[in-house]
Amino acid sequence: MRTGAAIGAALLLLSALPVHPACASVEEGKRLFLQRGCSGCHKVGTQGGAIGPDLTNEAATGRDRDWQVRHLLDPSGVVRGSIMPRLVKSPEEAGHLADYVMSLGAAEAPAPEAAPAAKQPAPEAEAPAPAAKEPAPPAARATAEVVPPPAPEPAPAPPSEPSAERGAALFQAKGCPGCHMVRGRGGTLGPDLTFEGEVSGHDADWQRRHLADPRSVTPGSTMPPFRLSEAETADLVAYLTGLKRRPEDTALTADAKARFAALGGRLEELQGRVERAHAKGRNVDDLNVLLSGAKTHVSTVEEMIRTGNVVGAEDEIKAAEGVAREVTAQVRAFDHQLRDRVTMAGIVVAGILFGSFVITRKVRLLVREWDAAEGEREARRARGRRGPAPPAAPPEPPPRPPDPPEGTGA
Secondary structure, three states, rough: OOOOOHHHHHHHHHHOOOOOHHHHHHHHHHHHHHHHHHHOEEEEEEEEOOOOOOOOOOOHHOOHHHHHHHHOOHHHHOOOOOOOOOOOOHHHHHHHHHHHHHOOOOOOOOOOOOOOOOOOOOOOOOOOOOOOOOOHHHHHHHHHHHOOOOOOOOOOOOOOOHHHHHHHHHHHOOHHHHEEEEEEEEEOOOOOOHHHHHHHOOOOHHHHHHHOOOHHOOOOOOOOOOOOHHHHHHHHHHHHHHOOOHHHHOOOHOOOOOOOHHHHHHHHHHHHHHHHHHHOOOOOOHHHHHHHHHHHHHHHHHHHHOOOOOOOOHHHHHHHHHHHHHHHHHHHHHHHHHHHHHHHHHHHHHHHHHHHHHHHHHEEEEHHHHHHHHHHHHHHHHHHOOOOOOOOOOOOOOOEEEEEEEOOOO
C-alpha cells in the first residue's frame, strides 16, 4: 500500500496512542517480532540475521514511532528499493511492533560523538630483569641448541559433510518459520515447505541458487537474499531437499482413523439435537457457526486422505473434537434448562389446579351458607306478613290412671 488514504487513516487511528507505550504493547510487539520471523533479517543483540539493519539500538537512531508505523505498513514506500515485505496485518499490529523496536536501546542515551584522538603507540610493558644465572656447562648448552622450535598452529579441519540437522537448526535461527510452514508449524507468507524435497525441479542446485538470489530464480518473490556461507548453504540445502513424505504422512493411524470415523456420526447427531433445540424455541445461530467450523475441519481431513498427505490431520481432528465437545455442552445445558422449565411449569399448573379446587369448595360453602341465611330471612319476612300467631292452646292434662278393681284391698 502506498502512502495515501489507507496510511493516512491508519496514522489517524494511531495518533492517539502515547509516545511511550505501555509494557503490554511492547510485549505484544516482541511476540509479533518473533512470530513473523523478523529475526531472520534483523539482529537484536547477538541474535538474528544480517540482511536488514541491526535493531539493537533502534531507539537511538532518531527514527520516531510515526516513521516506524509508516515503514511497517509500507516498507518499500518509505524506504525506496526495500526488499522487506509487509508483515503486519493491521495498523494495530504495526503500532505494537513500533513500540517494541522503539524500546530497543531506549534505556541507554546515545553518547555525543567526540573528535577522534590521535592514536599513540601503546607503551610496552617493562619486562622484569632476568635473574642472574650460573653459566650452563658445555653439555647443557649443546643440548639446548638442538631443541626444536615450538610447533606451528594446528592445520584447519577439513570441511564437514552437509548436515540436514544443522540445516534444520539454521532454518530456525534465520527466522524462516516466520514465512514458511513445515509440518503444520510456521507462517503462511511463503510456500509450505513440508514436502519441499519432492517438488519437481527443486533439486540441490535450484535450492542453492534460490537461497543466493530468490528473485532471480522466482520472479516477484518477497524473500530476501540470505548472506550465507558455503557451509551454511550446504546444510540448508541438505535440510530442504530432505523434506519428503514419511510413511506416516500418507495415511491416518488406526487411532486417528477410528476417532475420525466416530466424529462424523457425532456431528450428525449434534446437528439433529441443535435442530430440535431450535424447534423448541432456542436461538441456535452460535451453535450452527460452531458446527460449520467442525465440518470444515472434517472436510480438510477428507481432502488430506484423498491426496495422501495427512500431515496436520491429527490437529484438524482434535480441533473438530473440541468443537463437538463445546456444542455438546451447550446443547446439554439447554436441555437441562428446558427440563427445569417444564418441571417448574408443571409445579405452577399443579398449584393453579389445587388453588382452583380450594377456591371452588370455599365458594360452594359460602353459597350454601348464603342460601340458608336467605331462607331464614325469607321465613321471617313471611311471618311478618301473616301477623302475630294466635296464642297456643294450653296443654292437655295427662290422662288419669284407672281406678283399681274392687276387692284388691287398695
